Amino acid sequence: MEVFWLCEQCDSTNNYETTKVCSVCGGKIDPKSEEKCIYEMAEQLFAKAVTSKELFAVCEHYLKVITYKDARQKHNDCQFKAEKALLNEKAYEEATQHLKSAEEYCSGKKWIYAIREYTAAEQAFQKAANYADARERAQSCNREAELCRCKDIYFEAKGILVAAENIADYKKASELFRKISSFSDAKENYDLCLKFVKDLTAKQDLEAATKQYQDAVKTEVHETRLQSLEQILRDYQAYSQTAEFSQLFANCTKQINETKKYVDYNCAVNMMHSAVTSTDFKKAAEIFSRLADFKDSKEKMKECNEKAEYAAKEATYKASLETYEQGKKINIFNWRKYV
Numbered sequence: 001m002e003v004f005w006l007c008e009q010c011d012s013t014n015n016y017e018t019t020k021v022c023s024v025c026g027g028k029i030d031p032k033s034e035e036k037c038i039y040e041m042a043e044q045l046f047a048k049a050v051t052s053k054e055l056f057a058v059c060e061h062y063l064k065v066i067t068y069k070d071a072r073q074k075h076n077d078c079q080f081k082a083e084k085a086l087l088n089e090k091a092y093e094e095a096t097q098h099l100k101s102a103e104e105y106c107s108g109k110k111w112i113y114a115i116r117e118y119t120a121a122e123q124a125f126q127k128a129a130n131y132a133d134a135r136e137r138a139q140s141c142n143r144e145a146e147l148c149r150c151k152d153i154y155f156e157a158k159g160i161l162v163a164a165e166n167i168a169d170y171k172k173a174s175e176l177f178r179k180i181s182s183f184s185d186a187k188e189n190y191d192l193c194l195k196f197v198k199d200l201t202a203k204q205d206l207e208a209a210t211k212q213y214q215d216a217v218k219t220e221v222h223e224t225r226l227q228s229l230e231q232i233l234r235d236y237q238a239y240s241q242t243a244e245f246s247q248l249f250a251n252c253t254k255q256i257n258e259t260k261k262y263v264d265y266n267c268a269v270n271m272m273h274s275a276v277t278s279t280d281f282k283k284a285a286e287i288f289s290r291l292a293d294f295k296d297s298k299e300k301m302k303e304c305n306e307k308a309e310y311a312a313k314e315a316t317y318k319a320s321l322e323t324y325e326q327g328k329k330i331n332i333f334n335w336r337k338y339v
Contacts, residue, residue, distance in 0.1 A: 055082030088131035095124030111152035118145035150183040222262040281308035
């Protein structure tokens with residue numbers, strides 16, 4: 001730092017930092033020149049001061065010449081800046097301590113405590129505003145806290161997955177892995193959990209479906225048995241392409257086809273017994289025709305066709321008779337009634 005004063009006795013130039021006595025004639029610096037030197041020193045120091053310690057030191061210089069020029073205003077500005085710097089320094093120091101604690105907890109895999117300390121450090125660094133690298137360190141603490149959060153969830157999920165014994169365990173693990181799907185191999189573990197859930201659910205559903213099937217085939221009423229078997233196929237449609245269900249589906253389909261024959265046969269027999277017209281008998285005959293060799297379907301079909309033919313002839317005969325009887329009633333006097 002270079003601040004010079006001019007000796008009033010011999011006009012010699014002297015460096016105020018080096019001496020306050022003229023190096024030529026030994027004359028002392030006059031008060032006004034000293035004020036000017038102190039003010040200039042303060043100005044130079046203020047321009048370079050960063051820390052609160054440096055700024056408070058500058059304040060002391062301005063205070064010595066408080067009435068010189070704008071020294072009072074400069075002192076106040078410097079005081080404000082120093083106090084602000086002190087607050088930032090304290091916040092930065094606090095943040096650094098929290099960061100140190102967070103790193104220690106992180107090393108010990110105490111993720112919850114590490115998250116707490118990283119969060120506290122981030123908040124403290126944010127308080128430090130633009131002081132030093134506070135902004136960058138706050139962002140770094142935020143990333144580290146998120147990383148610890150992911151690790152905490154990951155290891156919890158991994159522990160559940162390793163010890164899982166049932167669907168509920170795998171579902172719980174999958175939900176945790178889902179929360180951190182972009183972390184490490186969480187996505188792969190999530191998919192693995194879903195596969196285990198699907199496989200175990202399929203085994204349970206197969207047991208339930210098999211029990212339903214066994215109960216259905218024991219049902220004596222054909223119509224009820226058919227409904228139960230068809231319901232099984234509907235309920236477990238999602239497993240139609242699953243190998244474990246292939247035999248059950250095949251058995252159900254076979255039983256449904258067999259049961260339908262009984263249902264259709266009984267329906268046709270009922271139609272046959274209640275039939276009156278040729279059309280009614282023909283409908284029953286069509287059903288027996290589709291049943292082919294089932295029970296006495298061929299005989300029943302033949303019987304229905306014969307009865308249909310007889311009913312048709314009888315209907316024709318009745319129609320002809322009615323026409324004949326009506327014709328007998330028509331004469332020259334009443335024919336208009338029948339037109």
